[in-house]
Amino acid sequence: MSLLTPEPGLLFWMSIAFGITLFILIKFALPPILKAVEKRKTYVDESILEAKKVKEELEHVKEIGESLLVETRKQQAEMIKEASKIQEQMLQDAREKAGLESEKIIGVARKQIQSEKEIALQSIREEVAKLSIDLTEKILKEELSTDKEQMKMIDRLLDEIEITSPQ
Amino acid sequence: MKKLHLTYKPIILLIVLLFSIGANAQVDGANNTQTEGDTAQVEETNDLTKEMPSQTESEPQKKFDVKEFILHHLADSYEWQLVSSEDWHVSIPLPVILRSKTSGWHLFLSSKITKGDHYKGFKISHEGKYQGKIVELGSDGSEIRPLDMSLTKNAASLLLSSLFLSLIFMGVSRSISRAPMEGKKGFVGLMEMFIMTVHDSIIKPSVGKNYKKYAPFLLTVFFFIFFNNLMGLLPIFPGGANVTGNIAVTLVLAMSTFLVINLTGSRGYYKEVFWPDVPVWLKAPLPIMPIIEIVGLFTKPFALMIRLFANIMGGHAIVLGLLSLVFITVNMGTAINSSMTIVSLLFTVFIFFLELLVAFIQAYVFTLLSSVFIGMAQHETHHE
Numbered sequence: 244m245s246l247l248t249p250e251p252g253l254l255f256w257m258s259i260a261f262g263i264t265l266f267i268l269i270k271f272a273l274p275p276i277l278k279a280v281e282k283r284k285t286y287v288d289e290s291i292l293e294a295k296k297v298k299e300e301l302e303h304v305k306e307i308g309e310s311l312l313v314e315t316r317k318q319q320a321e322m323i324k325e326a327s328k329i330q331e332q333m334l335q336d337a338r339e340k341a342g343l344e345s346e347k348i349i350g351v352a353r354k355q356i357q358s359e360k361e362i363a364l365q366s367i368r369e370e371v372a373k374l375s376i377d378l379t380e381k382i383l384k385e386e387l388s389t390d391k392e393q394m395k396m397i398d399r400l401l402d403e404i405e406i407t408s409p410q
Numbered sequence: 411m412k413k414l415h416l417t418y419k420p421i422i423l424l425i426v427l428l429f430s431i432g433a434n435a436q437v438d439g440a441n442n443t444q445t446e447g448d449t450a451q452v453e454e455t456n457d458l459t460k461e462m463p464s465q466t467e468s469e470p471q472k473k474f475d476v477k478e479f480i481l482h483h484l485a486d487s488y489e490w491q492l493v494s495s496e497d498w499h500v501s502i503p504l505p506v507i508l509r510s511k512t513s514g515w516h517l518f519l520s521s522k523i524t525k526g527d528h529y530k531g532f533k534i535s536h537e538g539k540y541q542g543k544i545v546e547l548g549s550d551g552s553e554i555r556p557l558d559m560s561l562t563k564n565a566a567s568l569l570l571s572s573l574f575l576s577l578i579f580m581g582v583s584r585s586i587s588r589a590p591m592e593g594k595k596g597f598v599g600l601m602e603m604f605i606m607t608v609h610d611s612i613i614k615p616s617v618g619k620n621y622k623k624y625a626p627f628l629l630t631v632f633f634f635i636f637f638n639n640l641m642g643l644l645p646i647f648p649g650g651a652n653v654t655g656n657i658a659v660t661l662v663l664a665m666s667t668f669l670v671i672n673l674t675g676s677r678g679y680y681k682e683v684f685w686p687d688v689p690v691w692l693k694a695p696l697p698i699m700p701i702i703e704i705v706g707l708f709t710k711p712f713a714l715m716i717r718l719f720a721n722i723m724g725g726h727a728i729v730l731g732l733l734s735l736v737f738i739t740v741n742m743g744t745a746i747n748s749s750m751t752i753v754s755l756l757f758t759v760f761i762f763f764l765e766l767l768v769a770f771i772q773a774y775v776f777t778l779l780s781s782v783f784i785g786m787a788q789h790e791t792h793h794e
Binding site: 245247248249250251254256263265267269271272273274277278279280282286 | 486560565568580582591627
């Protein structure tokens with residue numbers, strides 16, 4: 244059967260066709276494709292590894308940040324506590340100082356007021372004496388303008404003296 | 411299990427093929443007895459393209475020979491038929507290259523000889539041992555086969571496919587290496603995916619640790635077979651030749667695998683062949699095991715060759731056989747003929763889809779087994 248016997252001519256042409264194809268594909272076409280895919284694969288692998296590393300690093304950084312934050316918060320709280328303490332202290336001091344000062348000022352003022360008062364009293368006393376003399380003068384002048392009046396006055400004064408004298 | 415199943419496939423296909431041919435032959439025989447006088451006409455109509463149309467036109471009840479039809483289309487030819495009918499046919503003449511023992515080298519176009527003419531003492535034989543081949547007429551009228559290096563339809567198809575394949579791969583390769591880090595789209599992306607699938611799922615696991623060295627060869631083998639299988643399924647011009655269903659083609663493919671296996675085999679592999687790890691009496695005085703191993707070296711590529719050839723040829727034969735149902739039933743009346751035409755077309759379409767699958771599977775199996783054989787020839791001995 245001719246189908247089962249290879250023809251030498253076709254064998255020859257097939258060898259040439261297949262040989263050329265093999266040569267072209269093996270020499271020129273396939274290596275760049277395989278190389279490119281290999282390159283891409285290693286690139287992807289490396290990228291994945293790198294991403295993993297970066298992620299780990301990021302986690303580390305995050306941890307550090309968190310611990311830093313906690314510490315800072317603690318410090319802040321401490322600082323605030325201290326500041327408030329200082330503030331209180333200062334307030335206390337200021338209050339004490341202010342008290343002392345005010346007492347001092349009050350003392351001075353009191354003294355001054357006392358002396359002023361004394362001066363004022365003195366002057367009032369003088370004025371009152373003067374006024375009473377003046378008044379007495381005026382009243383006497385007025386009331387003793389007539390003789391009758393003068394007599395009446397003298398009587399009354401005499402009565403008063405009499406009443407008080409036994410004592 | 412899968413491999414085993416695939417090895418049985420060609421056998422099943424061949425059985426189906428033989429059965430269909432046998433059945434048709436019986437019908438032919440029955441018809442022949444009814445119309446005895448047709449016999450001469452039958453033989454002429456066998457070579458539809460070679461005979462003059464006037465002879466066939468006069469005979470309205472001409473018979474259709476299925477076996478001849480199928481074998482004619484499976485076989486190689488000296489011209490590339492594009493369209494043909496009884497009255498006319500368009501074909502591309504191909505160069506005929508011959509070396510006669512008496513008159514030396516000859517080179518001429520096949521159009522000088524395909525219409526049944528004699529040219530420079532050569533003609534295409536119609537019958538006998540060299541049917542359909544160019545023979546030289548000896549002085550005593552006997553037919554002598556010269557050394558035939560003609561660029562036949564299959565050879566031309568092979569060269570064309572090789573050209574296409576090289577162009578496709580060069581294009582893909584250039585496109586990929588222009589921007590290797592970019593993911594590819596469209597045809598280049600498809601080809602890259604296809605190549606890498608074959609590379610990663612067939613070659614890499616089967617060959618083993620040395621796979622990088624063999625990957626280009628095995629990829630070429632895969633795509634050469636796959637591309638030619640597909641071209642063979644294409645019914646019009648650049649395809650249509652039964653290339654991978656030709657034993658010479660599969661012989662060269664199997665031979666190349668054989669050479670790669672055995673030229674790059676490891677020391678451990680050759681030790682297993684010539685001095686295998688069996689009791690000494692099996693190899694010392696009478697080298698029974700080495701003989702078996704050496705026979706095994708040749709049966710592996712032989713099985714590759716036959717498997718691919720039989721699968722593809724069987725597929726083509728089934729398509730042709732189903733199509734010829736249309737022509738067989740011409741004489742059985744319009745109703746049967748038209749219904750059989752529909753049935754035949756449905757079956758043919760079904761088989762075509764099956765053949766698309768087979769085109770891939772056979773390329774896959776050839777590459778897979780080649781990879782496994784190469785991998786086996788790479789292994790080190792078990793003890794060292």
